[in-house]
Amino acid sequence: MVNILILGAASPTSQTLYKSLPRSGNHCVYCLAQTPERARPLGVISIPGDLFNNAKIQEGIEAHSINVVVGVVGALAFPLQALLAELKRLGRARLATASDAGKEITKLGFIYCSGIGVTRDSNKPDEDIFPIGLPNSRKPPAQRISWLPKFEQDVVDVSDVLAVMVMRSALVYGYAHPNWSRFFKPISKAVRSGATSVSLPAEPHSRPGLVHAIDVASGLHAAIDKLASVSRNHLYPVFDLVTSQESMRDISESAAKELGFKGKVKLVGVGDDRMAKAMCTSINGSSARARLILGWEPKKIGFVQGMDIYAKAHAASRSYQLTFLSWLLA
Numbered sequence: 001m002v003n004i005l006i007l008g009a010a011s012p013t014s015q016t017l018y019k020s021l022p023r024s025g026n027h028c029v030y031c032l033a034q035t036p037e038r039a040r041p042l043g044v045i046s047i048p049g050d051l052f053n054n055a056k057i058q059e060g061i062e063a064h065s066i067n068v069v070v071g072v073v074g075a076l077a078f079p080l081q082a083l084l085a086e087l088k089r090l091g092r093a094r095l096a097t098a099s100d101a102g103k104e105i106t107k108l109g110f111i112y113c114s115g116i117g118v119t120r121d122s123n124k125p126d127e128d129i130f131p132i133g134l135p136n137s138r139k140p141p142a143q144r145i146s147w148l149p150k151f152e153q154d155v156v157d158v159s160d161v162l163a164v165m166v167m168r169s170a171l172v173y174g175y176a177h178p179n180w181s182r183f184f185k186p187i188s189k190a191v192r193s194g195a196t197s198v199s200l201p202a203e204p205h206s207r208p209g210l211v212h213a214i215d216v217a218s219g220l221h222a223a224i225d226k227l228a229s230v231s232r233n234h235l236y237p238v239f240d241l242v243t244s245q246e247s248m249r250d251i252s253e254s255a256a257k258e259l260g261f262k263g264k265v266k267l268v269g270v271g272d273d274r275m276a277k278a279m280c281t282s283i284n285g286s287s288a289r290a291r292l293i294l295g296w297e298p299k300k301i302g303f304v305q306g307m308d309i310y311a312k313a314h315a316a317s318r319s320y321q322l323t324f325l326s327w328l329l330a
C-alpha cells in the first residue's frame with residue numbers, strides 16, 4: 001500500500017484523483033484541507049492545515065508514513081522552497097535511518113502538477129525532453145511567467161534526496177472547471193437577455209493545448225505509480241499532459257451554439273486579464289513520453305468534440321442553467 005498526501009483539496013483535478021487512487025486498491029489517500037468542510041465531500045482522510053504550515057504537513061507525513069506528496073495547487077500560491085526544504089529534511093532522515101540499518105529504500109516522493117503554459121506561445125511542435133530556459137533550450141519560457149522554469153527546475157534538482165516528477169498539465173476542461181466561467185457565463189447571460197452579440201476575452205487566433213480534468217488526474221495517478229522507476233532509472237522527470245490543440249474561435253462558437261446563443265460571438269482580446277492570457281497561449285504539445293514511459297492512457301480527446309455536454313454541464317453546475325444530469329455526464 002502506497003500512502004499519498006495530496007496538497008490542494010478542492011480543484012477538479014484533485015477531486016478526480018481522490019476517486020481514482022483508492023479504486024486501484026494500491027493507495028491510501030490523505031489530503032491537506034484548510035477547513036473540515038472542504039475535506040468532508042472528498043471521502044478521504046484529511047489532515048487539517050494550510051500549505052504555509054510546515055509543522056502540520058510534516059506531522060501528517062510522519063504520522064501516516066506518507067510515501068508520495070502530490071502538489072495540485074497553482075505555482076503562484078505554492079510555497080515551493082519552504083516545502084522542498086521540509087521534504088528534503090524528512091527524505092534525508094529516512095534514507096539515513098535505512099542506510100544505518102544497511103538497507104536501501106525508495107526515496108520519499110514529490111510530484112508537482114505544473115502547466116505547459118510554462119513555454120512561449122507558439123504553434124510549432126513542442127516537446128518535454130529538455131529543460132526550458134537554458135541557453136541551449138529549444139523552448140523559450142513564456143514571458144508572463146518567466147520564473148516558472150526555475151520553479152520546475154528547483155523540483156528536478158532535489159532528485160538526489162527525493163523521487164521527483166513535474167507533470168505539466170495543458171489547459172483543463174471538464175466538470176465545472178472555473179477556467180471556463182469567463183466564457184460560458186457571458187454567453188448564458190446573452191442568451192437570457194436576448195442580446196445579438198457577446199464579447200469574450202480571447203485572442204481570435206489562439207490555439208491552446210487542452211486536457212480533460214479526468215485525464216490530468218489519470219496522468220498524476222500514472223506518475224505516482226511510475227515515480228520510483230523513473231527515479232531509479234534517472235529518466236528526465238518532466239512530462240506534458242495534453243490531448244488536443246483547439247482554436248479559441250471554435251471553442252467559443254461551439255459553446256455558444258450548444259448554449260443556445262444565436263447572435264455574433266466576438267473575441268475581443270484578453271487585455272489585462274492574466275488568466276485569459278494564460279488560456280490563450282497557443283501550444284502544440286505532445287504527450288508521447290507520458291504515454292510511453294508512464295503508460296498514461298487519456299480517455300477524452302477533444303473539447304469541441306464533446307461541447308454539447310461540456311458547455312451545458314458547466315452552465316448547469318455553475319447554476320447558469322439546466323440540470324444536474326448533464327454535470328454527471330461531463
Ligand SMILES: NC(=O)c1ccc[n+]([C@@H]2O[C@H](COP(=O)([O-])OP(=O)(O)OC[C@H]3O[C@@H](n4cnc5c(N)ncnc54)[C@H](OP(=O)(O)O)[C@@H]3O)[C@@H](O)[C@H]2O)c1
Pocket residue numbers: 007008009010011012013032033034035038049050051052071072073074075077112113114115116168169170171172179
Ligand atoms: N487551471 C488550469 O487550466 C491548469 C493548467 C495547467 C496546470 N494546472 C495545475 O492544476 C493544478 C490545480 O490548479 P487549479 O487552478 O485547478 O486549482 P487552484 O486554484 O490552484 O487550487 C487548488 C487547490 O489548492 C488549495 N489551496 C490554495 N491555497 C492553499 C493553501 N494556502 N493551503 C491549502 N490549500 C490551498 C485550494 O483549496 P481551497 O479550495 O480550500 O481554497 C484548492 O482546492 C495546479 O497544480 C496547477 O498548476 C492547472
